Amino acid sequence: MSSDIEPNDDMILEVRNLSVSFSRGGKQMKAVDDVSFTVAAGETLGLVGESGSGKTTIGRAILRLLPDANTKAEGDVRYKKTYLNTLSNADMRHMRDRLQMIFQDPLSSFNPRRNVEDIVAEGLVIQGRPASERKSRVEAALSAVGFDPASVAGRRPHQFSGGQCQRIAIARSLAVEPELIVCDEPVASLDVSVQAQVINLLQDIRESRNLALIFISHDLAVVKNVSDRVAVLYMGRIVEIGTGPQIYERPAHPYTRTLLEAVPVVDATHKIEPDGKRTVMPSRNRPEGGCAFRSRCPRASEVCAQNVPTLQPAPRGQMVACHHPHDEPAPGMAA
Numbered sequence: 001m002s003s004d005i006e007p008n009d010d011m012i013l014e015v016r017n018l019s020v021s022f023s024r025g026g027k028q029m030k031a032v033d034d035v036s037f038t039v040a041a042g043e044t045l046g047l048v049g050e051s052g053s054g055k056t057t058i059g060r061a062i063l064r065l066l067p068d069a070n071t072k073a074e075g076d077v078r079y080k081k082t083y084l085n086t087l088s089n090a091d092m093r094h095m096r097d098r099l100q101m102i103f104q105d106p107l108s109s110f111n112p113r114r115n116v117e118d119i120v121a122e123g124l125v126i127q128g129r130p131a132s133e134r135k136s137r138v139e140a141a142l143s144a145v146g147f148d149p150a151s152v153a154g155r156r157p158h159q160f161s162g163g164q165c166q167r168i169a170i171a172r173s174l175a176v177e178p179e180l181i182v183c184d185e186p187v188a189s190l191d192v193s194v195q196a197q198v199i200n201l202l203q204d205i206r207e208s209r210n211l212a213l214i215f216i217s218h219d220l221a222v223v224k225n226v227s228d229r230v231a232v233l234y235m236g237r238i239v240e241i242g243t244g245p246q247i248y249e250r251p252a253h254p255y256t257r258t259l260l261e262a263v264p265v266v267d268a269t270h271k272i273e274p275d276g277k278r279t280v281m282p283s284r285n286r287p288e289g290g291c292a293f294r295s296r297c298p299r300a301s302e303v304c305a306q307n308v309p310t311l312q313p314a315p316r317g318q319m320v321a322c323h324h325p326h327d328e329p330a331p332g333m334a335a
């Protein structure tokens with residue numbers, strides 16, 4: 001059986017055994033723990049998990065955008081034949097033409113004194129492209145995200161809505177013609193109607209350019225329609241990874257089911273189970289040994305406290321890290 005973490009011919013990105021820890025007050029805190037996955041050309045991988053599960057850290061680690069001072073990253077990140085983790089800072093800067101990242105709050109990444117044309121041209125200036133080529137590439141990128149270049153190029157970022165700013169950020173990424181974009185919660189701060197527009201835009205661009213996307217969200221529903229495969233993260237580890245139908249129709253991990261049922265979280269330390277019981281959530285410190293989800297898991301048994309579950313093939317073909325995976329369809333799904 002082919003595994004979701006095994007490379008294939010179309011694969012352009014391979015993340016293998018990635019771990020990231022931050023030092024805080026003299027202590028090491030592991031934000032990402034032994035994560036492996038691949039992304040193929042033109043594929044969208046959804047990366048889902050609740051706040052603090054390590055999604056942004058994975059995205060930043062791929063592009064080497066983590067702060068050096070308090071960060072320790074281990075493992076390999078391979079883009080085609082190049083191990084990004086071994087590159088000099090200068091070579092990595094060049095590599096960012098191929099791999100880009102967009103963020104939840106694009107406005108904060110724009111220089112407010114610059115106009116849209118200069119913002120979209122930023123990567124092209126770093127590449128040393130001549131002015132005439134910059135102009136035509138900026139126009140093409142702005143058109144690709146649905147703007148009339150002549151009417152927006154001279155305006156400043158604060159004159160645009162949140163959705164429009166995200167489209168400018170997407171145009172800035174597209175201008176350097178990347179092959180992969182990490183989209184970190186790109187619609188989380190937008191109105192629902194605008195969310196759909198931005199998601200549709202990303203889909204269209206992906207299809208027309210055979211772009212690969214890593215689409216980060218805390219919400220499984222948001223990534224459902226955009227992802228070919230979905231990886232579910234819990235406390236820095238992938239607990240389940242598979243295709244859309246595997247994850248949404250037959251989720252095998254109890255945590256994936258919790259996310260799908262959208263159980264309301266009361267506060268940071270308690271949540272309400274479907275039967276109304278309040279469950280204490282584990283602290284951000286990973287429990288020693290065993291499965292990190294066990295204190296929230298209705299299926300937990302003794303073995304869950306003893307052994308860390310590793311990703312194994314589930315009957316429906318996805319990979320799941322659980323000692324007691326589900327095999328029945330999700331509630332409301334046909335068998």
Ligand SMILES: Nc1ncnc2c1ncn2[C@@H]1O[C@H](COP(=O)(O)OP(=O)(O)OP(=O)(O)O)[C@@H](O)[C@H]1O
Nearest residue numbers: 022031049050051052053054055056057058067218
């Ligand atoms: N630069 C940093 N220094 C110290 N700790 C950090 C740093 N960046 C992230 N962390 C910690 O690492 C853990 C994972 O954070 P991360 O932002 O990757 O999670 P996330 O899943 O993207 O969450 P969110 O959806 O809230 O952004 C968190 O506990 C966070 O506080």
